[in-house]
Amino acid sequence: MHAHRLAAGLAPSPMAIYGSRYRQKRLAGFLALVDAALAEGRRPCRVLDLGGETGYWAGLSDLWADRPLEITIVNRMPQAVPDERFAVRVGDACAMPEFGDRAFDVVHSNSVLEHVGSWTNKRRMAAEIRRLAPRYFVQTPNYWFPIEPHFRTPLFHWLPRPWQRDLLLHGRRGCFHRATSLDQADWMLNDSSLLDAREMRNLFPESRIVRERVAGLTKSLIALR
Template sequence: MRPHRLRFHLVDSDRSWSARQRRRRADWLARTFPDLEKMHVIDLGGRLGTWTRADVRPARVHVVNLERPPANVPDWAEVDRADACDLPARITSRRYDLVFSNSVLEHVGGHERRLRFADAVRGLGDRHWVQTPYRYFPIEPHWIAPGMQFLPVRLRTAFARRWPLGHKPTRTHEAAIHQVLWTELLDRSQMRHYFPDSRILAERVAGLPKSLIAVRADGPPVPSP
């Protein structure tokens, strides 16, 4: 099987292993927040497609990321182009029922910006769900590469240029090192530091923690199935 087809079947297809994991996580979110369909949710760093495909969709969704907003936005949604670590006053002045983020915290650009991201999460609402891949899961999730996250930057960059299962093609050194330096997986100590008042949950695969989720809910979060 060609590498791009292998990645499609492992990660990108709606029937892929990763898609099944995402649906499982979405179900976990809905069980943790049983009134999700009545909520006004802000999604920091996400995409509108996450919610158009969701089995349980909030009443209102405000998506904020660095990409240009799509031409067509449904009436239940709002999309803003903004930096989640440096939000404009038009967003920080608002309050939401739930602050949501999925696989974004590892890309915001270092410790100081992660602190600002966590401050934004707490400032926008009382409840949150912030997920990020776990550093010590044996497979690096963006390149689907065993142990890649533990290599020095020079070797990660060389690896990123040649490894065929990466999430974006990186044919030049500059493109590869850009992706490598903007991807920094976190561990439990870091998540506890950024979200000291949250419960840090682990999403597991074959008994191993695959991702970490900082959750603050009205009641105790529902355990992972």
């Protein structure tokens, strides 16, 4: 994972996505939104990907390449544009005044919402998603799954904050190297703030919340509309 996708965020490893047995099932919900837009005559279907990477789409091209998509990626970090199907903009998912209302047909966001910081920022990002397209696919890890996906430590996110800091100061945790100061440990903790289903319903009240399960436990939440 690399730092600062949108608001000091982390990106999922492309290989982790491609190798996942859930990828086709997860993308099915997104592609259903795309197909609905195409059925309305939206050709190409204008997709806004918040915090994404062109490599993510390349790795999943077998699932969507037969559809006419025009994909705009907004990311804090610049990246190369592989072909004419893509446009890349450096920007902030919490504030995108450069795009008018309903500028896109579908918004896609995969493991980004938990990285934008405060609840206020999460609400701002959700408001932008709802403003920019009539359909959206927003995935985020579930707070109540026992393994925190960024620190990759069982129960880590349920520990008192002083204990979390201490663990970060004493060794590497998942995607993060050992913190060298309390400030850095706090930055790491603030950067990965997971949400639960109630919070997702609050942010996206008109959506359907889909639960991705592992061994009967909800690992991820997807707001679909």
